[in-house]
Amino acid sequence: xxxxxxxxxxxxxxxxxxxxxxxxxxxxxxxxxxxxxxxxxxxxxxxxxxxxxxxxxxxxxxxxxxxxxxxxxxxxxxxxxxxxxxxxxxxxxxxxxxxxxxxxxxxxxxxxxxxxxxxxxxxxxxxxxxxxxxxxxxxxxxxxxxxxxxxxxxxxxxxxxxxxxxxxxxxxxxxxxxxxxxxxxxxxxxxxxxxxxxxxxxxxxxxxxxxxxxxxxxxxxxxxxxxxxxxxxxxxxxxxxxxxxxxxxxxx
Amino acid sequence: xxxxxxxxxxxxxxxxxxxxxxxxxxxxxxxxxxxxxxxxxxxxxxxxxxxxxxxxxxxxxxxxxxxxxxxxxxxxxxxxxxxxxxxxxxxxxxxxxxxxxxxxxxxxxxxxxxxxxxxxxxxxxxxxxxxxxxxxxxxxxxxxxxxxxxxxxxxxxxxxxxxxxxxxxxxxxxxxxxxxxxxxxxxxxxxxxxxxxxxxxxxxxxxxxxxxxxxxxxxxxxxxxxxxxxxxxxxxxxxxxxxxxxxxxxxxxxxxxxxxxxxxxxxxxxxxxxxxxxxxxxxxxxxxxxxx
Numbered sequence: 337x338x339x340x341x342x343x344x345x346x347x348x349x350x351x352x353x354x355x356x357x358x359x360x361x362x363x364x365x366x367x368x369x370x371x372x373x374x375x376x377x378x379x380x381x382x383x384x385x386x387x388x389x390x391x392x393x394x395x396x397x398x399x400x401x402x403x404x405x406x407x408x409x410x411x412x413x414x415x416x417x418x419x420x421x422x423x424x425x426x427x428x429x430x431x432x433x434x435x436x437x438x439x440x441x442x443x444x445x446x447x448x449x450x451x452x453x454x455x456x457x458x459x460x461x462x463x464x465x466x467x468x469x470x471x472x473x474x475x476x477x478x479x480x481x482x483x484x485x486x487x488x489x490x491x492x493x494x495x496x497x498x499x500x501x502x503x504x505x506x507x508x509x510x511x512x513x514x515x516x517x518x519x520x521x522x523x524x525x526x527x528x529x530x531x532x533x534x535x536x537x538x539x540x541x542x543x544x545x546x547x548x549x550x551x552x553x554x555x556x557x558x559x560x561x562x563x564x565x566x567x568x569x570x571x572x573x574x575x576x577x578x579x580x581x582x583x584x585x586x587x588x
Numbered sequence: 589x590x591x592x593x594x595x596x597x598x599x600x601x602x603x604x605x606x607x608x609x610x611x612x613x614x615x616x617x618x619x620x621x622x623x624x625x626x627x628x629x630x631x632x633x634x635x636x637x638x639x640x641x642x643x644x645x646x647x648x649x650x651x652x653x654x655x656x657x658x659x660x661x662x663x664x665x666x667x668x669x670x671x672x673x674x675x676x677x678x679x680x681x682x683x684x685x686x687x688x689x690x691x692x693x694x695x696x697x698x699x700x701x702x703x704x705x706x707x708x709x710x711x712x713x714x715x716x717x718x719x720x721x722x723x724x725x726x727x728x729x730x731x732x733x734x735x736x737x738x739x740x741x742x743x744x745x746x747x748x749x750x751x752x753x754x755x756x757x758x759x760x761x762x763x764x765x766x767x768x769x770x771x772x773x774x775x776x777x778x779x780x781x782x783x784x785x786x787x788x789x790x791x792x793x794x795x796x797x798x799x800x801x802x803x804x805x806x807x808x809x810x811x812x813x814x815x816x817x818x819x820x821x822x823x824x825x826x827x828x829x830x831x832x833x834x835x836x837x838x839x840x841x842x843x844x845x846x847x848x849x850x851x852x853x854x855x856x857x858x859x860x861x862x863x864x865x866x867x868x869x870x871x872x873x874x875x876x877x878x879x880x
Binding site: 339340342343346347348350351352353354355357358359361362364365368394395396397398400401404405408430432433434435439 | 640643644647648650651654655781800803806807810827828829831832833834835837839840841843844845846849852855856859862863866870873874877
């Protein structure tokens with residue numbers, strides 16, 4: 337009996353010694369967004385008891401992958417509600433996987449929205465367009481939540497910029513998100529150009545777009561790409577730039 | 589250190605003998621075969637686009653390595669003491685000038701060597717599968733983009749390479765081994781006071797599950813001041829009695845593409861060593877007075 341109590345006391349003392357170290361390590365990881373978010377009961381209802389236990393036992397990545405494969409199958413069958421449900425679960429399980437947020441948004445904003453617009457079961461065009469807009473919003477929601485979970489990754493900002501550009505035709509917002517992507521470490525070089533291209537389409541901001549595009553044009557020979565030159569030429573016309581201040585016609 | 593009290597030679601002899609005993613057990617080959625099959629099948633399961641394929645392949649392979657290494661750690665360690673008592677080997681060994689601490693350290697060392705070799709074999713197969721798929725994706729991309737400008741081809745190839753091998757994978761696999769080492773030392777501790785092999789396995793599996801939730805309980809205990817006293821005592825018991833195994837689970841972050849800073853990996857490794865360094869003396873303390 338005495339020995340059991342001594343061992344229990346030893347275990348508790350060991351616990352008291354290690355809990356501060358564990359807490360410090362946990363806090364450090366949380367600050368770096370390296371801690372998996374807690375699983376809630378709504379997810380338990382969705383993924384079933386076995387999946388939930390597996391996720392709790394350190395196998396949430398595998399559970400997320402299996403659900404992702406199911407979502408892929410649902411996409412092939414164009415079961416959009418199921419795709420939405422499964423991607424909701426996948427991103428809840430693996431919120432730090434950029435790929436899942438990106439693919440989920442792409443399915444909603446590109447694939448499901450196109451399917452909704454051409455839905456033969458809905459004769460009223462207004463309702464088809466409304467359904468299409470709702471899928472755009474679902475795609476945007478995935479990307480915004482992905483950014484909340486991964487604020488330092490440029491890919492989701494870029495994807496959101498692309499969504500605003502191609503689906504909402506909102507050039508100002510597209511420019512804003514491409515610019516945010518360009519500020520993040522590891523961002524591809526083209527997003528900076530994309531931000532300025534989108535800015536050049538914004539009414540009332542032509543001068544700002546021209547000045548910044550010209551600076552980029554002058555910064556390096558490598559930046560003198562056909563689209564950039566095309567946008568500069570367009571803005572030169574719009575702003576009535578003096579002929580001697582315009583860029584040469586044959587640059588590349 | 590007094591050679592009569594603690595001899596590394598005797599520990600090595602017991603360790604190598606334990607390792608040989610464990611390698612003769614067919615059940616562990618079956619485990620290893622299952623793990624290798626699972627890693628191999630992940631290649632088939634992951635036939636989506638290449639980026640998704642690599643993520644699924646890495647998730648399933650690392651998950652398989654983790655679960656089989658953990659199972660191996662628990663089952664191999666749980667059977668050691670009861671088996672030696674049943675076979676009366678322990679009496680033969682301890683009748684010689686071998687300290688009980690040497691006996692336990694040797695036993696644990698044997699299991700750790702087995703775990704290290706199993707992890708290395710599984711990791712080698714995983715890397716081979718990843719390499720083969722990477723080469724296949726590179727060849728396919730080069731064929732598809734044969735007419736594209738060289739910069740675009742280089743970008744596409746770089747993206748494939750970035751999504752396959754990176755140094756953090758090694759950190760993730762090392763963390764799996766560290767977690768298995770912690771589980772082995774914990775199972776050894778349980779087996780010193782357990783009455784049977786089954787009891788040790790069941791308790792170790794329960795600790796494994798609770799260990800993955802310990803972090804949640806601990807943070808709630810430390811941060812939630814509004815909870816009732818009963819809840820707080822319960823959470824404190826969970827936090828103090830059980831190890832935080834979730835801290836050794838770096839794979840989710842590694843596969844998601846997050847970088848594991850070296851300092852963080854070193855902290856995790858040190859925490860693992862700390863666990864082993866505490867559970868081992870506790871095991872020795874209990875085993876020293878155990879009536880055999």
